[in-house]
Amino acid sequence: MSKAKTGLVQILDQLEKFYGPQEPAWPTEPDLFLVWWYCGYPASDAACARGWESLQREVGTDLEQILRASPAKLAAAIKPGGMVPEVRALRLKEIAARIKDEFSGDLRAALVGPLAQARKILKRFPSIADPGADRILLFAGIAPLAAVPSNCPHVVVRIQHGRERENYGVTYREAQQAIAAEIPEKFDARTRAYLLLKRHGQELCKRTKPRCPECPVSSACAYFAGRHRGRSARA
Ligand code: SF4
Numbered sequence: 454m455s456k457a458k459t460g461l462v463q464i465l466d467q468l469e470k471f472y473g474p475q476e477p478a479w480p481t482e483p484d485l486f487l488v489w490w491y492c493g494y495p496a497s498d499a500a501c502a503r504g505w506e507s508l509q510r511e512v513g514t515d516l517e518q519i520l521r522a523s524p525a526k527l528a529a530a531i532k533p534g535g536m537v538p539e540v541r542a543l544r545l546k547e548i549a550a551r552i553k554d555e556f557s558g559d560l561r562a563a564l565v566g567p568l569a570q571a572r573k574i575l576k577r578f579p580s581i582a583d584p585g586a587d588r589i590l591l592f593a594g595i596a597p598l599a600a601v602p603s604n605c606p607h608v609v610v611r612i613q614h615g616r617e618r619e620n621y622g623v624t625y626r627e628a629q630q631a632i633a634a635e636i637p638e639k640f641d642a643r644t645r646a647y648l649l650l651k652r653h654g655q656e657l658c659k660r661t662k663p664r665c666p667e668c669p670v671s672s673a674c675a676y677f678a679g680r681h682r683g684r685s686a687r688a
Contacts, residue, residue, distance in 0.1 A: 458673075459670075459673035460635060461609065461612075461613075461631060461632070461646070462636065464612060464670050465636075465645060465650075467669050467670050468649040468650075468652070468653055468669065468670060471669040472649065472652050472653070472656070474645075475645070475648035475649055475652055477592055477644070478498050479501065479502075479592075480505075480514075481593055482561065483561055483564060483575070483589050483593050483595075484516060484552050484560040484561070486592070486593075487552075487560075487578055487581075487589075488505075488508070488514050488516075488545060488548070488549075489501050489514075490580075490581075490585070491541050491544045491548065491579075492504030492505040492507075492534045492541070493505075493531075494534065494535045494536050494537055495535060495536070496580075501534060503534050503535075504530075504531040504532075504533055504534020504541075507530050507531060507533045508527075508530045508531050510530075511529070512530045516549040516552055516553060517549075519546060519549040520549050520550060520553065524539070524542045524543060525542075527542035527545055527546065528541070528542035531545070544579055547579075548578055548579075551578075561593065561595070564595050568590075568596055571586075571596070572586045572587075572590075575589055584601060584602075584625070585603065588600045588602075588647070591640070591643055591647065592644060592647075597640045598643065599629045599630075599632035599633035599636065599643065600632075600647050601625055601628045601629050601632065601647070601650070602647060602650055602654060604651075604654065605650065605651060605653075605654025605658070605660065606621070606624045606625045606627075606628035606629075607628075607654070607660060608650045608653050608654045608658045609628045609631045609650055610624050610627045610628050610631070611658065611674060611675065611676035612670060612673065612674045613627075613631055613675060614627065614680065615675040615680025615681055616680065616681040628650075663676070665677050
């Protein structure tokens with residue numbers, strides 16, 4: 454008799470038991486998220502957090518504080534976040550000015566409305582694509598979307614189908630469909646899924662060389678069972 458497939462909610466329960474409850478490590482208000490995002494480059498939780506903490510200390514993260522600071526002072530403040538601080542400083546000033554001028558300083562109010570319109574507004578900010586827009590709308594409590602961590606859509610795909618596809622867009626869509634189909638359309642359920650899949654992708658289910666022998670969900674994982682969908686297990 455074939456083994457019953459483990460549902461995604463049960464997989465998340467096992468991941469939560471292993472890693473503990475997860476909290477977002479970034480500000481969830483849309484305007485502050487954008488500031489945080491440009492605090493690091495290449496953008497990662499660690500780089501953005503370093504730049505953000507320094508910005509808080511040296512300038513402040515309020516839009517008015519960013520607008521008042523000189524580009525040189527901003528660049529020095531976000532330097533701990535990584536490369537091209539001068540470019541990121543100009544970007545911070547640009548987004549602060551746009552939020553102030555185009556949305557009267559209230560980006561959240563502009564996002565509460567038709568979903569397509571909200572996504573369009575967010576994607577007009579530099580380096581925000583669909584994954585970033587969905588993440589902002591979900592964590593801000595605006596729309597309970599099936600958001601997928603952009604750096605690890607492969608996690609849920611490996612568990613359910615086996616080896617992820619070579620095409621990032623296809624893998625991303627497969628991950629989004631899995632979350633949409635199995636995780637209730639509620640903010641707490643969808644943010645929990647996002648955070649646990651992200652943590653697992655960072656810790657064990659890495660894009661290259663996943664650490665399967667240590668994985669708490671290996672017994673339910675199609676990749677671990679050898680389903681590589683016509684490709685080698687090696688990345
Ligand atoms: S068994 Fe391996 S591929 Fe499957 S979820 Fe765990 S780490 Fe990822």
